[in-house]
Amino acid sequence: MSELTSVAEAEDLIARHMPAFGSEPVALAEAGGRVLRQCVHAERDQPPFDRVMMDGVAVRWRRPLPRSFSVAGVQLAGMAAQTLADDDGCLEVTTGAMLPDGCDCVIPVEQTHRDGDRCVLADSCTPVRGQFIHPRGADCRAGASLLDAGMRLDAPAMAVLAANGIAEVEVAMLPSVAVIATGDELVGVAAPLGEGQIRRSNDRALAAALHSRGFHRVALSQVADDLAATTGMLAASLAAHQVLILSGGVSMGQRDHVPAALDALGVRRVFHRIAQRPGKPMWFGIGPQQQAVFALPGNPVSALVCGIRYVLPALLAAIGARRAPAEQVCLDAAVDSHAGLTCFVPVRVQSDSSARAMAHPVPVRTSGDFSSLPRTDGFVQLPPGRAAAAGDVVAFHRW
Amino acid sequence: MSELTSVAEAEDLIARHMPAFGSEPVALAEAGGRVLRQCVHAERDQPPFDRVMMDGVAVRWRRPLPRSFSVAGVQLAGMAAQTLADDDGCLEVTTGAMLPDGCDCVIPVEQTHRDGDRCVLADSCTPVRGQFIHPRGADCRAGASLLDAGMRLDAPAMAVLAANGIAEVEVAMLPSVAVIATGDELVGVAAPLGEGQIRRSNDRALAAALHSRGFHRVALSQVADDLAATTGMLAASLAAHQVLILSGGVSMGQRDHVPAALDALGVRRVFHRIAQRPGKPMWFGIGPQQQAVFALPGNPVSALVCGIRYVLPALLAAIGARRAPAEQVCLDAAVDSHAGLTCFVPVRVQSDSSARAMAHPVPVRTSGDFSSLPRTDGFVQLPPGRAAAAGDVVAFHRW
Numbered sequence: 001m002s003e004l005t006s007v008a009e010a011e012d013l014i015a016r017h018m019p020a021f022g023s024e025p026v027a028l029a030e031a032g033g034r035v036l037r038q039c040v041h042a043e044r045d046q047p048p049f050d051r052v053m054m055d056g057v058a059v060r061w062r063r064p065l066p067r068s069f070s071v072a073g074v075q076l077a078g079m080a081a082q083t084l085a086d087d088d089g090c091l092e093v094t095t096g097a098m099l100p101d102g103c104d105c106v107i108p109v110e111q112t113h114r115d116g117d118r119c120v121l122a123d124s125c126t127p128v129r130g131q132f133i134h135p136r137g138a139d140c141r142a143g144a145s146l147l148d149a150g151m152r153l154d155a156p157a158m159a160v161l162a163a164n165g166i167a168e169v170e171v172a173m174l175p176s177v178a179v180i181a182t183g184d185e186l187v188g189v190a191a192p193l194g195e196g197q198i199r200r201s202n203d204r205a206l207a208a209a210l211h212s213r214g215f216h217r218v219a220l221s222q223v224a225d226d227l228a229a230t231t232g233m234l235a236a237s238l239a240a241h242q243v244l245i246l247s248g249g250v251s252m253g254q255r256d257h258v259p260a261a262l263d264a265l266g267v268r269r270v271f272h273r274i275a276q277r278p279g280k281p282m283w284f285g286i287g288p289q290q291q292a293v294f295a296l297p298g299n300p301v302s303a304l305v306c307g308i309r310y311v312l313p314a315l316l317a318a319i320g321a322r323r324a325p326a327e328q329v330c331l332d333a334a335v336d337s338h339a340g341l342t343c344f345v346p347v348r349v350q351s352d353s354s355a356r357a358m359a360h361p362v363p364v365r366t367s368g369d370f371s372s373l374p375r376t377d378g379f380v381q382l383p384p385g386r387a388a389a390a391g392d393v394v395a396f397h398r399w
Numbered sequence: 400m401s402e403l404t405s406v407a408e409a410e411d412l413i414a415r416h417m418p419a420f421g422s423e424p425v426a427l428a429e430a431g432g433r434v435l436r437q438c439v440h441a442e443r444d445q446p447p448f449d450r451v452m453m454d455g456v457a458v459r460w461r462r463p464l465p466r467s468f469s470v471a472g473v474q475l476a477g478m479a480a481q482t483l484a485d486d487d488g489c490l491e492v493t494t495g496a497m498l499p500d501g502c503d504c505v506i507p508v509e510q511t512h513r514d515g516d517r518c519v520l521a522d523s524c525t526p527v528r529g530q531f532i533h534p535r536g537a538d539c540r541a542g543a544s545l546l547d548a549g550m551r552l553d554a555p556a557m558a559v560l561a562a563n564g565i566a567e568v569e570v571a572m573l574p575s576v577a578v579i580a581t582g583d584e585l586v587g588v589a590a591p592l593g594e595g596q597i598r599r600s601n602d603r604a605l606a607a608a609l610h611s612r613g614f615h616r617v618a619l620s621q622v623a624d625d626l627a628a629t630t631g632m633l634a635a636s637l638a639a640h641q642v643l644i645l646s647g648g649v650s651m652g653q654r655d656h657v658p659a660a661l662d663a664l665g666v667r668r669v670f671h672r673i674a675q676r677p678g679k680p681m682w683f684g685i686g687p688q689q690q691a692v693f694a695l696p697g698n699p700v701s702a703l704v705c706g707i708r709y710v711l712p713a714l715l716a717a718i719g720a721r722r723a724p725a726e727q728v729c730l731d732a733a734v735d736s737h738a739g740l741t742c743f744v745p746v747r748v749q750s751d752s753s754a755r756a757m758a759h760p761v762p763v764r765t766s767g768d769f770s771s772l773p774r775t776d777g778f779v780q781l782p783p784g785r786a787a788a789a790g791d792v793v794a795f796h797r798w
Contacts, residue, residue: 028588032607046770048597053765055650076654077624078584080594094624094654096584096647096697098595139768147773154611155707155798156772159604159699163597163769167589185477185495189427190566195479196497198447198562205558208431212553225476225493251454255475255493298495300558308554330754355729355792356755366452369538370562371445373555374546393754399554 004275019290034171040147043164045137050099057090058103061129106132150322172319175242182249202247248298278302278367299367329359337382346376403674418689433570439546444536449498456489457502460528505531549721571718574641581648601646647697677701677766698766728758736781745775
């Protein structure tokens, strides 16, 4: 029996062996939610011109300022800049317009009234030079660094891409992922249930976890507990996908064909078995074409915990996503841990009145007990060798 | 000029006027990330039978227990239950198998060896009754409540649906959303830029925010600052979509045609102008077929803040999504607020060593300054009438 690998060592081994998946250009309309793989700099000054911030009139400021102006024209948003030729005149302006040449003050329409072709300031109106003007370059200068490679393209980032003329954007390629369930006892969600059979569910959970992190190229399949069938299915999957996630068949039993099949196909084992509960039998290896192969235990809690704890962070790192600092939570109750194994315990998380993330443990009795997991938010990681007490701050992993 | 509506009142008015969007059945494979609109109960006991938890042999326990057993057969996972006829015999079993009738103890393969057709216990092996058996119904009983309407279908929920035979699941229908940019100064991301023009970006930001919350039925368009064109475009959008989100054209200027066009089309104004910064000019109304119409200010920070603060929560509530408790954060520095207006201030958020969510304010000078938003996580809401100090706990809204 192989030695147990520690959690930190397993993470490190996976990180050191993961392949890179490259980048690709996509149209801006398809880029939302993807991981950026280029830097983005300002196309030009922002705003690109002295920009009118209110509907009203633009004037040339001086002291004393006249109380009425002849309206010499209109400068609408989108128009090329007009010029104010006459110091005693004004130009009507709209929000977003270029400030007309020769003007340095905008007076809001609410503070004026029209008298024929003249614009008259209200008695209460006391304009100051520069008011309601958003100066060219006040937000950023042309060439300024705006977006860094590795960020997820969220709403503000999409606005910045669009505003800066990035019609096509370089994003991380998404690996093609096969999720393969093993087990003779498994049947599909709509199949009649024979005695001794259960419905396949790990593949759906892993696919949902992948989708929620933006990995949409996921294919599901199942293989029976048979060495030849397993070898055949894995050979086909290795040919078609860059990442394989298996559930089940990785323990020490006579029906656990996954390690033997992977070995026969030239998938090199990096480690087998982690000092953790649940998920001890987890296996990780690298295929002949650098395919990443995660063989997870078949129990539902084990498979999902290992998927969230190892597979997703490894895939995110491999596509170049910036690593977010680990979420920390504070336990609101003591929870059993283990002297020699890292324990993963489901929790519900809620902010307290001081904005602390408080985690309430909802331990499962066995790694087969998954019915309560939908009413939790994720799990905490409890290091080996000490009891976890209320008030302890520990790492949290969201489902 | 209309009275300013408070933030709480605006929220309440929107909630009271939003239509419902109904539900629809979808195949399980399409359900991940959708909002559940049915309750789910256990199809049968889980596990559905006394389930073997280790590869090994199953025996009938008694005191003293024999140290070797004749191997009478094999009970693999997925097989109907065998019966152990002879108390001195055993059956080979695999993880996930039904416990054979007549057995009440599983001995792991690692604690045995084979001697011909007999299975011999290791000297150190001291089995106890019931060991390595996951009893029928230990996780949950048939009919137990597992999932509630309103939850987002995450990985654990998908596992539960699959395991319980829910091949088709009732989820919230997604409204069809039109995002309409107004403004003569706007051009597309790939267009050549004329003097006085800027690139359209609010629609991309709003679409990304909608996508990130699961609203995928989003159409983008643009209309010029012209009453007839605006009225025509809005008429077509009201006919084709259940929700309209406009940006720009809602201030008091002569070129702000949106309120007039909406009025002409029978869209009833619920409120116009909220006591907030940014986003004061926001307009909300309901169309003749109960279309929800959000007309947001055109400045980039205003449009995105209003979208995140009002539109998305309203849409989530309208599709029946369970309301998550508002995220709370603790300010790490003082920040200017306003005596009469609720202020929304961008922040970066990070856990401190006690698991408190600490927010660092990154205020913008004007609502046109959006270049720094991608380096923030969202914004805090500062109530009117008091200065916000370091240590204050305030509501946080993620981009």
